[in-house]
Amino acid sequence: MENQNINKIYDQAMDEISSSSTSEKLQELKIKFLAKKSVLMSLLSTLGTLPPEERKAMGQRLNEVKAEISKAIEEKENELRKAEMEKKLKSETIDISLPSKKVELGGQNPFYVVKDEITDIFLNMGFEVADGPEVETDLFNFELLNIPQDHPARDMQDTFYISDSLLLRTHTSPVQAHTMKEANGKPIRIICPGKTYRRDDDDATHSHQFAQIEGLVIDKNINIGHLKATLELFVKKMFGEKREIRLRPSYFPFTEPSVEVDITCASCGGKGCSMCKGTGYIEILGGGMVHPNVLKMNGYDPDVYSGFAFGIGIERVAILRYGIDDIRKFYQNDVRFLNQYRKKA
Amino acid sequence: MLVSVKELKKYVDLEGLTAEEIAEGLTFAGIEVEEVSSLASGTHLVIGQIIECENHPDSDHLHVLKVDLGKEIKQIVCGAPNARKGLKVIVAQVGAKLPGGEIKLSSIRGVESHGMCCSLLELGVDAKYLNEKQTSGIEELPSDAPVGESDVLGYLGLDDQILNLKILANRPDLLSLYNVAKEVGAIFSRKVNIPTYSEKENFKTELKVGSETKRCSQFSGREIRNLKVKESPKYMKEALRSMGVRSINNIVDIGNYVMLLTGQPLHMYDADKLEKAELIAKDDKTIDFVALDEQTYKVIPGDIVITTNDKAMCLGGVMGSLECAVDEKTKNIYIEAASFDGASVRHTSSRLGLVSESSSRFVKGTNHFQGEEVIDFASHLIKENCEADKFSNIVTFQSEEKKDQIVKCDVSRINGRLGTEFSKKEIIDVLSRLHFEVKDEEKGAFLVKVPTFRLDISGEADISEEVIRILGFSHVKSVLPTLDVRVGGLSLRQSRLRKIRESLLNKGLDECLTYSLLSKENSTKFNLLNEEEHYVLLNPLTDEREVFRTHILYSLLEVASYNVNRQNKDLALFETSNMMSKSSRSEHLCVVLVGNELNRDIMNKTPYDFYHMKGVVENVFTLLGIESSRYRFDRYESNKEELHPGKSAKVIFQNKVIGVMGELHPNAKKEFGLAKLPVIVLEMDLEPLLEAKVSLVKMSPISRYPLVNRDLALIVRKEIEVIDIIKCIKKNGLGLIKEAKVFDVYEGENISRDFKSVAISISLGKEGTLTDKEITDVMDKVKYELNKAFDAELRM
Incomplete structure (x- = not known):
């Protein structure tokens, strides 16, 4: 009779467990079937009234049922918990298209992008970076660079003067003289990026302030071939492997021979187009072999040492590279302009 | 220099060469042809x-x-x-x-x-x-x-093409068609034919020429009689037109024509208008000079004047006087071919605003040894075209001795400089083509005699350039220099500066570039670090750009203003730049923050405030490894309406004010059109940081025992600075307080006016487990001291 009763309870418990849909309901069932005062447990307390031979079998049976009900409840609980978690997570779904919380890198005036990049190219070739004042003496800006007083070349560069002997440097070349004087006759391999000033009215292609990167190598047995190879390497790193360079004779008082360096036009690859005015080439920098007078004046014996020097216009490179149409844009710092450029790794 | 191909053809064989080919040849020999144009065009x-x-x-x-x-x-x-x-x-x-x-x-x-x-x-x-x-x-x-x-x-005569040559400062000789012809002949290995003319003298002149100044080293003159001023012949008019000069009359045109061909400017005096037959160069006159153009010019010592009876008849190389000018009635002339000092002509002509084809030739440099030859050539033309029949002897003053310039050269040195392998024969051939006389010597050596018209050649380096520009840079072998291996790279200060810039970029600030020149007025505004003694230009282009700046802030505020005007109102800008004054040179950092915190959480905008900037400064120090104990912020005081007096601070490092930061004063905001926006600025001298000594961080042991945290909230008077409260807490921590940090400051509801509530989190610890009693003792001590020091009301 009890056995029948137990089976009935078992079936009822299993039914109710499987049909329950909340963990609250399961808690109720736990109490209903497994609490001390439940029907099942009350049967357990009546075990003592049974004859010993039945007591054992009955006890075993009761424990089995209790264990199975517990297990069923536990399984059901897990099932429900899982479902509830899924439901909760689903309700927490976010709109992944909303803006991120990153810290955006700052925009960088392309002037600096180019300046740093050129600097790094030469640093990797073993150059050091030298530095010199923007307010210069006539001595360093002109005299020591083989441009004596009243030299016609002074007309090439209209100069801002502070006094008869002080001026705003018109090029970064005075750093050549500073470096030579400091190096005291030892070999030199430097570049010097810096601001320069000329008395030009500002317009789309002229600026009273602009910047150059000066390069200077002095050692024994340096020749134009070394200049050519160094600049070739620079041009390929800066403008791409396909760019070629071409040297044209020119004139600077502090180099002899002097050259203008052209690179093959990026937009037509050398065939000739409107950007290069049909020539296939674009002028990007000037250079040459350091003039023996300059070596001599700055403490080097031109019979023992020779060297090459070059000057690159930073804005000019940026203008060519990024197609910037007006040099004044560099100095306006419109954030919509700055934010088009960021430092690349 | 405009060069007519048709005229050029008269002096050098150009058979089979197009104008474009000539232009390319010249350009690659270092004489850039800027343009090839036609004088006129038309078909049918x-x-x-x-x-x-x-x-x-x-x-x-x-x-x-x-x-x-x-x-x-x-x-x-x-x-x-x-x-x-x-x-x-x-x-x-x-x-x-x-x-x-x-x-x-x-x-x-x-x-x-x-x-x-x-x-x-x-x-x-x-x-x-x-x-x-x-x-x-x-x-x-x-x-x-x-x-x-x-x-x-x-x-x-319009079937001509014109080459526009850009003449660089080293080649004034090319301001002569004859010399251009020689150059083209050398480039293309073509035959050059420069005619020479002379006109025999048929009477002796009384003309006396001379110079009392070293600014005129040579002066040649000749008297010519019975000429007739009239229209020039067609060939001369065409030649002048093709080279950019207008025809006036035969005598003026001959002067110009000869100058274009030989590079030597000439001057003609009406002989009958001079008081006596004398032309003496001087440079010590202070006079009013009435020139050909009927204008009066102030002549000062240093200007070269040509005088008769000590009266100025010509401003040497610049312009003749009205008094002795050649006109239609002129019959007899003195013709002058002189050499004037370029620098002096430059000063005179630029001061008086009288720049001409003649003056610019003197400025750039002329051949000092061709005066007589050129006068002879001009005489010939005058005879042919002006009907003159009396030609005097040529009289010359020459103070400078004609010295042959000889350059000693060596083939291997030339090749060594150029990175080429030219043979001696090739080199000598090029030089001969260029009209250099070459004397061969033993082995690689040879001597070069420089022609007098080449003012730019003085040494072997110049000779090397001649060789390479004619033979071409394509012969240069491209070889990377093999130099000693050594560590290049940035110096410590350079890499520190680079790090600072990169870290600011990484935080989302935009890097700007502004002009170094400011107006006088603006250069003193926002000079927060009080840099004195600005450099001021003698010859500024405008008042706006007259002073070399000693701070960046003014410029960066202009950038902020520019952008806000264009509706970009959230800005984080910075610039680093080298500043120079008469007393110092240093690298500055300037930061301007405007509007809301940029690029962060766009949906929860946070306006910039003082503390953002303070963070920027602290970050810079941290980046360079400078501990917070080495610098401090003090209140900034100023009587200028530049910064908000209550929201500004000085940055002090090594007992020096190196930076000033704060919110812009409301009146200053208005000036820049930034009213109502938060604007926080910083100007800092980076120099002490770039040079600062930083010691290595030695590891300090990390305690195995966890810290215990206790929060403390107190109400104090508003003006009490939190840093003092924290100092007080740390000082009285009985060695157990490891850290005390403020985590909330509150003013307003429930707190009486003039007071604020400050909440501080205190971390305690020791090598061992803290007992409750130890903690209570420390906290009681702290509370007691805070109460004593700040009259603080504790809320716990």
Whole structure:
């Protein structure tokens, strides 16, 4: 009779467990079937009234049922918990298209992008970076660079003067003289990026302030071939492997021979187009072999040492590279302009 | 320098070379040809004669012409006022391509027109070479012009191309067509033919020439009599026009023509107008000089003047006087070919604003040894074209001795410099082509004699350049220099600066570049670090850019203003730049923050405030490894309305104020159009940081025992600075308080006015486990001391 009763309870418990849909309901069932005062447990307390031979079998049976009900409840609980978690997570779904919380890198005036990049190219070739004042003496800006007083070349560069002997440097070349004087006759391999000033009215292609990167190598047995190879390497790193360079004779008082360096036009690859005015080439920098007078004046014996020097216009490179149409844009710092450029790794 | 290909051809063999090829050859030899242009152009042109000229029935100014073109007669409608029967004209036939477009068969107010009668303007000739008659109507050809001739440009001498040479400062000799011809001859290995003329003397002159200044080293003169001033011959007019000079009369034109060909400026004096036969150069006069142009100029010592009886007759190399100017009535002249010091001519001509073809040749440098030769050449032309018949001897003053310039050269040194492998023969050949005399010596050595017109050659380096520019840089072998291996790279200060810039970029600040020159007024505004003694330009272009700045902030505020005006109101800008004053040179950092925190959480905007900037500064120190104990912030005081007095601070490092930061003063915001926006600024001298010594961080042991945290909230008077509270807590921590940090400051509801609530989190710890009693003791001690020091009301 009890056995029948137990089976009935078992079936009822299993039914109710499987049909329950909340963990609250399961808690109720736990109490209903497994609490001390439940029907099942009350049967357990009546075990003592049974004859010993039945007591054992009955006890075993009761424990089995209790264990199975517990297990069923536990399984059901897990099932429900899982479902509830899924439901909760689903309700927490976010709109992944909303803006991120990153810290955006700052925009960088392309002037600096180019300046740093050129600097790094030469640093990797073993150059050091030298530095010199923007307010210069006539001595360093002109005299020591083989441009004596009243030299016609002074007309090439209209100069801002502070006094008869002080001026705003018109090029970064005075750093050549500073470096030579400091190096005291030892070999030199430097570049010097810096601001320069000329008395030009500002317009789309002229600026009273602009910047150059000066390069200077002095050692024994340096020749134009070394200049050519160094600049070739620079041009390929800066403008791409396909760019070629071409040297044209020119004139600077502090180099002899002097050259203008052209690179093959990026937009037509050398065939000739409107950007290069049909020539296939674009002028990007000037250079040459350091003039023996300059070596001599700055403490080097031109019979023992020779060297090459070059000057690159930073804005000019940026203008060519990024197609910037007006040099004044560099100095306006419109954030919509700055934010088009960021430092690349 | 404008070079006519047609004129050039007279002196050098150009057979088979196009103007473009010549231009390319010159450019690659270092003489850049900026432009190749045609003097005039037009196809389907023919010379015609007007045989009938009727008024157009339907117009008050048009004519209907019948024009004889030789083979046929055409009807042409023409609006030129000078069209008339019998006139010979240039006709552009139907199909002609002119600079202005193509000529088509057309009907003009009902009358058919088979072409156009042209002015030279319509053929593309620059108006500056034409007179008023020529620009206001059609060209009137001479009566002997051949009707039916179709090579009209050839007939007019307009079948020419012009090379525009950019003459660099080292090659003034190329301001001479003869020398350009020599150059082209050398480049293309062509035969050069420079004619020499001379005019024998047939009387002795009384003219005395001389110089009392070293600014005039040579002066040659000649007297010429019985000349007649009239129009120049056609060939000379054409030659001048093709090289950019207007024809005036035969004598003026000869002066210009000779100058264009030889590079030597000439001057002519009317001999009958001089008080006596004397031309002496001086440079010590202070006078008012009435020049050819009838203007009066102030002459000062240093200006070269040519005097007769101590009276200035000419401003040497610049302009003659009105008093002795050659005019239509002139019969007898003195002709001058002199050498004047370039620097001095430059000072005079630029001071007086008198820049001419002559003055610029002296400024750049002329050949000091060709005076007599050039006078001879001019004399020849004067005889041929001005009917003169009396030519005196040439008198010359020369203070400078003619010295041959010899350069010692060596083949291997030249190749060593160039990175080439030229043979001695190749090198000598190039130099000979360039009119250098070469004397061969033993082995690689040789001697080079420099021609007098080449003022730019003085040493072997110059000779190397001559070789390479003619033979071409394509011969240079490209080889990377093999130099000692060594560590290049940035110096410590350079890499620190780079790090600072990169870290600011990584935080989302935009890097700007601004001008170094400011106006006087603006250079003193926002000079927060009080840099004194600005450099001021002597010759600024504008008042706006007159002073070399000693701070960046003003410029960066202008950038902020520019961007806010363009509706970009959230800005984080910075710039690093080198500042110079008479007393110092240093690298500055300037930061300007405007509006809301940029690029962060766009949906939860946070306005910038003082503390953002403080964070920027602290980050810079941290980046360089400078501990917070080495710098501090003090309140900034100023009587200027630049920064908010309550929201500004000085940055102090090594007991020096190195930076000033804070919110912009409301009045300053207004000035820049930034009113109502948060604007936080910083100007900092980075120099002490770039040079700062930083010690290595030695590891300190990390306790195995966890810290215990206790929060403390207290109410204190508003003006009490949190840093003092924290100092007090740390000081009284009985060695157990490891850290005390403020995590909330509150003013407002529930707190009485003039008070604020400060919440501080305190971390305690020791090597071992803290007991409750230890903690309570410390906290009681802290509370007691805070109460004593700040009258703090504790809320726990």
